Amino acid sequence: DVKVTQSSRYLVKRTGEKVFLECVQDMDHENMFWYRQDPGLGLRLIYFSYDVKMKEKGDIPEGYSVSREKKERFSLILESASTNQTSMYLCASRGGNNQPQHFGDGTRLSIL
Amino acid sequence: QKEVEQNSGPLSVPEGAIASLNCTYSDRGSQSFFWYRQYSGKSPELIMSIYSNGDKEDGRFTAQLNKASQYVSLLIRDSQPSDSATYLCAVTGGYNKLIFGAGTRLAVHP
Numbered sequence: 001d002v003k004v005t006q007s008s009r010y011l012v013k014r015t016g017e018k019v020f021l022e023c024v025q026d027m028d029h030e031n032m033f034w035y036r037q038d039p040g041l042g043l044r045l046i047y048f049s050y051d052v053k054m055k056e057k058g059d060i061p062e063g064y065s066v067s068r069e070k071k072e073r074f075s076l077i078l079e080s081a082s083t084n085q086t087s088m089y090l091c092a093s094r095g096g097n098n099q100p101q102h103f104g105d106g107t108r109l110s111i112l
Numbered sequence: 113q114k115e116v117e118q119n120s121g122p123l124s125v126p127e128g129a130i131a132s133l134n135c136t137y138s139d140r141g142s143q144s145f146f147w148y149r150q151y152s153g154k155s156p157e158l159i160m161s162i163y164s165n166g167d168k169e170d171g172r173f174t175a176q177l178n179k180a181s182q183y184v185s186l187l188i189r190d191s192q193p194s195d196s197a198t199y200l201c202a203v204t205g206g207y208n209k210l211i212f213g214a215g216t217r218l219a220v221h222p
Contacts, residue, residue, distance in 0.1 A: 031208045042214035043156075043200070050208055090155055094208060098144045098163060101202070101210050103155040 002027045006091050006104035013111055019078040021107055023091030031094040032074035033101065034058075034066065036087040043090070049074055081111045114139045114205045118213035125220055131188040133216050135201030138182070145177055145184045148200040150215065156200055160186060191220045 007022035033048040045058030047066040092101040115138045148156035162175040174187040198215040205211035
C-alpha cells in the first residue's frame with residue numbers, strides 16, 4: 001500500500017512566522033501535490049512537482065513556496081503566515097499517468 | 113479551464129437503498145477516472161478507478177463511465193449510515209494532475 005506521511009496532524013503558529021509542512025511518500029512516485037481544503041471550497045491545488053527540484057504553480061500559489069530536494073519528500077513553506085492561511089493542508093502523491101492520487105492524513109493548520 | 117462538475121447535495125437516501133452519484137467533465141481527452149470518499153475532518157480515500165466505458169463493480173460499489181457523454185457515476189447498493197460522507201470525482205487533467213470536483217455530500221439515514 002502507498003503510504004503518504006505528513007509530519008503533523010495539528011499545528012498552531014503565529015502570524016508572520018515561517019511555517020514548514022513536510023510530506024514523505026514511500027512508493028517512488030514522480031508526482032507530488034499540495035492542496036488546501038476549506039469548507040465549501042473543495043480541494044484547491046497550491047503547488048505540484050513532477051520531478052526532483054521541479055515545481056509548478058497550481059491554482060492558488062500566492063503566499064506559498066515548495067521544495068523538493070529528494071524524490072520522496074515534498075515540503076510546503078508559508079513564507080510569512082497570515083490568518084487567511086488557516087486551513088486543512090493535504091499532500092498527495094501519484095505514479096504514472098493512469099494512476100490515482102494517494103493522500104496523506106492532512107495537517108490542520110491554525111494561524112493566530 | 114478543465115472542469116469537473118458534481119451536484120453538491122446533500123443527497124439523502126434511506127438505509128438499504130441505492131445511492132446514485134453523478135459527475136460530468138469537460139475534457140474529452142481524459143483517460144482515467146476516480147472516485148474518492150472523504151469523511152468529515154479526514155483526507156480523501158480512493159474507492160474506485162475506471163478507465164474504459166461501461167460498468168466496474170467492487171462489492172457494493174459500481175462505477176459507470178460514458179466517455180461519449182462525458183459523465184461518470186457511482187452507485188452504492190444497500191447504503192449504510194457508514195457510507196455518509198462526501199464523494200469526490202476526479203479525472204486526469206494533463207501534466208500528471210487530477211482535476212477534482214467539489215464533491216457530493218451523501219447522507220444515509222436509518
